Amino acid sequence: MFQPLPTRSEIRESKPVDAAVIVFPGSNCDRDVAVSVEAALGRAPHMVWHRADELPKVDLIVLPGGFSYGDYLRSGAIAANSPIMAQVKAAAAKGTRVLAICNGFQIAIEAGLLPGALMTNAGLKFVCRDVLLKVERNDTPFTAGYEQGAVVRFPVAHHQGNYFADDETLARIEGEGLVAFRYVDAGGNPTGAANPNGSARNIAGVYNEARNVMGLMPHPERLADPALGGTDGARMFRSLLGGLS
Amino acid sequence: MMKARVHVTLKPGVLDPQGKAIANALHGLGYAEAGEVRLGKYIELDVDAADAATARSRVAEMCERLLANTVVENYAIEIAD
Amino acid sequence: MMKARVHVTLKPGVLDPQGKAIANALHGLGYAEAGEVRLGKYIELDVDAADAATARSRVAEMCERLLANTVVENYAIEIAD
Amino acid sequence: MTAETKITPEIVAEHGLTRDEYKRIRQIMGREPNLVELGIFSAMWSEHCSYKSSKKWLKTLPTTAPWVICGPGENAGVVDIGDGQAIIFKMESHNHPSYIEPYQGAATGVGGILRDVFTMGARPIAMMNALRFGDPSHPKMKHLISGVVSGIGGYGNCVGVPTVGGETDFHPAYNGNILVNAMCVGLADADKIFYSAAAGIGNPVVYVGSKTGRDGIHGASMASAEFGEDAEQKRPTVQVGDPFTEKLLIEACLELMKSDAIVAIQDMGAAGLTSSSFEMADKGDAGIELWLDKVPTREVGMTPYELMLSESQERMLMVLKPGREDEARRVFEKWELDFAVIGKVTDTGRMVLKFHDAVAGDLPIKPLANGSPEYDRPWTPTPQRRPIVLPRGRDDLDAVLPTLEKLMGSPDLASRRWIWEQYDHMVMGDTVGRPGGDAAVVRIHGTQKAVAITTDVTPRYCYADPYQGGRQAIAETWRNLTATGAKPLAITDCLNFGNPEKPEIMGQLVGCIQGMAEACRALNFPVVSGNVSLYNETQGTGILPTPAIGGVGLIADVSRRADIAFKGRDHAIIVIGE
């Protein structure tokens, strides 16, 4: 069911929510996502350095895109062992929402917050372009602002976004409805041509079992401003930050 | 100081797009004799440990925690001094 | 079919940013005993050759032309059947 | 070789110095130089660092306008964009290293140009790359193209600065000598621009960034020496880039720049510690004493010669205010970077190099920096070529369409999408005009303003007629900027030519500069920074003359920009101009 987006003033009147963006050495979409969070929330998120011993009490944690630790060894592997990640995991276990974008998705997977693995793109090259995604379900805090099955446009920009899981895991995440987004064509079909990186079953994003953690390769924050050519991404931030009250 | 040599390889059944691309490139260069190619990592590290057994068990821990992604990768350790 | 195992490593003195980052990460995880880390590639490939010597010389050629970047990397080949 | 090595004519020649130049060195020194000193002269007087063949002509380019804050001479050019903001930009070549090792050569080219810009206090906000490759069917070309493109992407993507455009040409003249020119544009507060002049007797000279290894020793001389058959033998001098460290260096420098601790700052580019320390001392009319044993190293047993000439990447040199070392150290240690006090500013006018208390070298700064040779190389004007008379074409569609098809399928006109899709062109969230148009448009974060950025030159034109080709490159840059609705502000250039010791090549350089100068004056479009890359030859054949132009313009209201897309049916199509 489509849920109307809360308006800015509704958000402001509701219980104040707080968001944090974790900054790792080599993160480079931290500011970009903070801009989108601020636009949805009306104020800036906490920017938390990876060495911080304490995570402020927040309702949403964002693991941003970039090249934490240069993507050296494996994308996300070194950052997943950062001191702050123990606290992110603890908060996630208590139900705090975690949005993991691109390199953040790689970190969340390496940290065991989400199932599967992200391998080198099938085309072996870095790929930066807009893709179409199907919203697999709209009954989660991340996607409440979208229509069920809607096709939305977000950009991708990554080298290791090829989602992989063994058959058993794939069956489980499909069965439990943990697929968040799939790469599709304009008609909503998960075709090979629509898949920018060879991901298994065109999976672009997944939830954890409790659906309070979501990771995706595409960048909602990159099409969240009319001046940049689209606003599909803004709905995710408004869903999250408006639906938290 | 001991030397640890670690091989990190993809588990059988895990798709290896880079290995496949290398095989294709080799065929393109005229190496018809090249069959399947698998690409892994090779890590050399110096370890300060009392004996080989300790070194091995510490390096195994490092593999589990960082050097390998055990969801898709296997690792093998050799210790030399 | 023979199996070739190829190790591709950075030449001594060539900066290894990945090795450096891995060493720092290991220290961060509390492995004070970890010293220098060097990250290389490990390639397994099947080769259809009459004998080990032929296989080796063909694989050496593949290394020169594709598998290793001989500007900054060395390679070592083992052949097994 | 050690510092005690006797300097023989062979060693002098190996350092790329002529006999006359060596005579001059002895005069300046008042004695025989030792090996360290000779290495320093060689680096400082290389074509790459001294502009000895081009200086005379570069001086003829217009460099001022009311909006120019800083023209050529510093790390990059600075222009005012109003509201207390400035744009800092420059383009630089990394041609020879990219031919030897395309991935690392291109990657370190990106790293170097980024440092030129953030050294001055700017946050880099956009990158461009102008590439010239040989015939696509040449056996080496595929490897070179894919290596260069992935190297540029590998570095730029990782540091998180969008690569928003560029140009790519193919011509057999580049078969043995490709061109890789990278441009960086940064944003700074107009009243917080950092310069490189050392000042304050006794102030600490500080080294930050990566450790020093034996990378690229002789790199600066290599960039100035014609390629022979043995180019591949020179391989081990290739530097490896570490974009992750660069990203940390950007953040750490910009963080420290928020304080007032820095007196002067300079990146270690070509000829590393040598050129950075001499430039800082020269600009500040000061002396410097360096303690080379304090330089952080990653290899054992490095000699003063190697420490002075290493081209290890991701390193900077700073002069701090007295007593601010600890504050600065904290910032760099937070970002997990090396930090070391390696010397002090003096009033001696000399560069004194100490290594474990012994003096490893002692050179006068001004005579070395200003006394670099300046050549008025003989040149012959490029002969007027006879215009090509084309057979009169047929006007009917049957004849036009196949020709059009052929043109569109040619490597020079084919889509560049496969290149720019390998570059993150959207990171930082302000790329309003993505690649694919005349100029890229990047919004000034948090404002309605935007900058338009383009790179242009048509080497074929410059070859046919250097003067007209130079003019045309400036005019095309201007047009590409205005086509987005921008007011063109200024340019940077990267002058890629063959061997200037040949009068006809020198004639190309002179012709192009004359044409550029005229167009720049006519358009009030000054040159604020640039770079010269000569000796782009293999086995005696030069490249096409390639003065790559990077232009920047300002759009006051980004919502009113224009782009190339047709917007709707039945809109009139109008041709303007002749």
Ligand SMILES: Nc1ncnc2c1ncn2[C@@H]1O[C@H](COP(=O)(O)OP(=O)(O)O)[C@@H](O)[C@H]1O
């Ligand atoms: N090396 C490159 N990197 C990024 N973008 C590029 C590159 N080469 C070309 N482009 C982009 O492709 C488009 C077409 O380039 P070009 O043919 O040079 O344009 P024009 O001739 O119209 O100036 C431009 O938007 C340009 O920025």
